[in-house]
Amino acid sequence: MKTLTTLKTTFVVLFFQQISFAQETKKETASPQYTIENCVNHFELDKATKTKVGYQYWFGDKNFTHENTLKMSIVEPGKSTHAPHHHPEEEFFYILEGSASFFLDGKTVVVGPNTSLYCPPNAEHGISNAGNTDLKYLVIKMDLR
Known part of the structure; x- marks a missing residue:
């Protein structure tokens, strides 16, 4: 024993x-050496990543920002970047242009520009384009673990 x-x-x-x-x-x-040059990031379409539903542009990825991210997603009408999902990080969406269908824990709402959407940690959530023009929104993910 x-x-x-x-x-x-x-x-x-x-x-x-x-x-x-x-x-x-x-x-x-x-850690990256932070300078005024690499802390200012202006959107450039030719540096955006093409996806199967539009494209995305990383203003700050988790390697640069210590696990926090800022990304702009552009989604074609009637499409979404992925199915509803969940993860341990909390996440914000901020609608810039278009109409978004936001799913959170079994409920859905349709919203327009200048609207923020919050996803608590581990909540099932998703966003899709509910309009007939491109949906453009920011995704801010924070890993507070």
Whole structure:
């Protein structure tokens, strides 16, 4: 019995040492050097990524912004970027142009420009184009874990 307790204790110590090492390694990973030049990002269509439903443009990805992101999505009429889903990060959508159908935990609402939509962590959510013109919106994802 004493051997089993010793093994459990050793396992716990090693487990926490591994977590501590992983956190230290993450801290040591070089952060980008922030300058006025790379902190200002003007939208350029030729740098946008084409998707099967339109395109997207990353103003800030998680490697640059420490796990937080800012992206603009443009979705063609009647389409969505993906099916309703959930993830541990909270997320905001901000409608710039067009008409969006917003799904959140079983309910749907249609909204227009200058509307923000909040998705709590782990809530099932989705957004699609409910209009007959392109839907343009910002996606702000925050990882607060």
